Amino acid sequence: MSxxxxNVTVWVDDGPACFTVYIDSTLITEQGATSLQAILRRHVIGWRRLDESFVHRTLRAITG
Incomplete structure (x- = not known):
């Protein structure tokens, strides 16, 4: 994606039904994208959503 x-190079969209990572196309090759996808698919089993208020406060503090 470009x-x-x-002007960020990586963007993460944490939607209600999916977690989408966008990476600027100038930063990654097709092989790199395929490898990243395989890594994320392998580890998605252990992921859990953290909806506690401290998570949202921390994100607001970091991103403004």
């Missing part, structure tokens, strides 16, 4: 918002 033309990321706020």
């Amino acid at each position: 033309g990321m918002p706020c």
Whole structure:
């Protein structure tokens, strides 16, 4: 993906049904993207959503 918002190179969208990672196309090759996808798919089993208020406060503090 190119033309990321706020000129960032990596953007993560934590939607209610899925977790999507966008990476600027100038930073990654097709082989790198395939490898990253395999890594994330392997580890997704252990992921859990943290909806506690401290998580949201921390994200607001970091991202403004």
